[in-house]
Amino acid sequence: MADPLEGAIPSLGRLRLDTLLRELIHRAEDLLDTQSRLHRLLDAVVSIASDLSLPDTLRRIVELSAELADARYAALGVIGPEQLLVEFITVGVDTETRLTIGDPPHGKGILGLLINDPKPIRLHDLSKHPQSYGFPPNHPPMTSFLGVPIRVRGTVFGNLYLTEKRGGGDFSEEDEDVVVALAAAAAIAIENARLFEDTHRREQWLTASSDVTAQLLRGADFAETAALIVAKATEIAHADGAFLLLRDDATGGDPDTFVVRAGDPVFTGRRYRLREATAAALDTERVPYPFDAGSEPLSPAEDPSPFGGPGVLVPLVASGRMLGLVAVVRGVGGNPFGDADVRMVQSFAGHAALAVEFGRATADRQRLAVFEDRDRIARDLHDLIIQRLFAVGLGLQGVTAMVGRPDVADKLSAFVDDLDETIRDVRKTIFSLQEPTDRPSGLRGEILRVVTAAAETLGYEPRLRLDGPIDSAVPDAVRPDLLAVLGEALTNVARHARADSAEVLVAVDPGARQVTLVVTDDGIGPSPGDTPGHGTVNMVARARRLGGSCALESAPDHGARLTWSVPFESTKAT
Structure with a gap:
């Protein structure tokens, strides 16, 4: 009779052997998978280390993390100075879906958890975590989650976020280890890309400074x-725009008022005043002043601000004086400027300040050359032209005495009068050449404007004579009264004189330090019993207040003559 257990023992042995073989095969597959992951990790490290462009490096890191962890979606969030995400690079979400989702996340919820506590984290279902904020509309569904921080020199640069493990499972410990290793290699690659970018940008700033210097040396105007300057600043700071603002010399010495000298043509020439806090920081510390859309540094009176988003104001300092500001700005919603950008702008601003100072010195030299040339022309006119005209006039006067015919003598006398008038005109030209150019028009121009304006009321233009250094000698305190009296006198001629012509003489006697205004007309003239009108009383009062005199009298032939005379010395006491 056969033993019933005879065939069972080999069957049990084969069962154990099959189990051992299956376990061995499974472990071998794990080893092969680990080896494959290690190879892919090494390839990933080599891949990210070979690129020195920071934007390309960051995108490559996101792509490789998704590939190594078999994640459907991956993202890298760059952390800004306020512990919020300033950049969010995604893989797996197409452009159309990103646009329908809207703005990228700022670092709240689960993303903020990794910012506040930078440690690797794995979740089975991120929507069930207590700090989950949920998803915005049109966001693809996500469950499994793996987050790993990236540390650069001990500081958290950003975080890797991976979701939706392919196959539907959770991210494993091996996935976490591989992504952590990738993050360590990514930190080195990011640091290298940063250093390369800083070096390249510094080279660009130096090139820009050399270009500015070379343009100045070529004799380019300011x-x-x-x-x-603003073009190079915009280009190298990766800004949307730049402006050069210089202190306004036409605001009575207000050091906090600036004029836009270069930048967007819409704002060029407009004046802005620094807010009190901004002015105090720039004047005291002389360091860059960063700002954003919520902290407008300028106080425009009525013009819109040229700054729409974040930017940096950098003072232009030369010889211990702040000449102006260089402003680099980005549009609304743009990222703030980093420390590297600010340092580069500050370095470039030093060269820009020297360029501004050099441009001003060049302009001063050119003005001095113009003044010297004008002075030379004035000397030539005085020493040569006037003397020759005067000699011709004397000669004609001598010939007149020898002419027997009265008509010829009268013609010669008329020629002599014309020469005298020409000499007076040349002297006026000499005085105008020697006048300072700090006033935009000068007293001569103001007098001419008053006389020209009166021509419309009179029906003719009065003859005008200007003698002496009017612009340089007449004090500022006298000028308003002189112009007011001239306007009132011409108004009286138009209202009361019924004249066909009028003549205005403004003469300055530097020796006597006196200015005299004479207005003469050929009208009916004043009667002996006339009572002075209100305008005449005002003209007399103005003269007396300045220590002078005013008289209205009949002209020798017919008409009227107003003489208004004021000394210079009395003006200082009034």
């Missing part, structure tokens, strides 16, 4: 140099 407008061209200023345009080059």
